[in-house]
Amino acid sequence: MDSKVNIAIAVTGASGAIYAKVLFDTLLQHKELFKNVAVVMSDNAKQVWQYELNNTDYTKYPFIFYEKTNFNAPFASGSSSYSALIICPCSMGTLGRIASGISNDLVTRAADVMLKERRKLILLTRDTPLNLIHIKNMETITLAGGIICPASPSFYSKPKTFEELVKTVTDRALSLAGIEINSFRWNE
Secondary structure, three states, rough: OHHHHEEEEOOOOOOOOHHHHHHHHHHHHHHHHHHEEEEEEEEHHHHHHHHHHHOHHHHOOOOOOOOOOOOOOOOHOOOOOOOEEEEEOOOOHHHHHHOOOOOOOHHHHHHHHHHHOEEEEEEEEOOOOOOOOHHHHHHHHHHHHHEOOOOOOOOOOOOOOOOHHHHHHHHHHHHHHOOOOOOOOOOO
């Protein structure tokens, strides 16, 4: 029996492209754990990546990339074998559309599929402060089975670089998706 999994990653236009980059790097370092890594990026996500990271290196990753309008992507169907979707970073607009059941692009359709199939949906939200609408949308997604994982890094691992700091969040998201990699654990 193959223990490798299929995982989907969505990148939205929220600030924090470094989170997506570090997640991509980690997935690449642990490629033996995955059958497929599928990625969908919004147009805004590509713009934010270029602005914040000063490159278009997202085009260099050897993952399967899907256009945001491609509803034929395998993870847009409940009959697929994708076990998790991590939205990293997740904008409040995307969060609101998911909470409202609006599947107007591949990101929101894939999130809807994960919720209806009772699979792992992890949203790395990246906004502050939160208004009551954001909080209620988070509650709705949580009650529907999704996991809100704010992009709030931990410091007890004593990270020395931005990437190490961000990795405290992305490794946690992978763990929440049921993918265990060797990462810092408190008091271990």
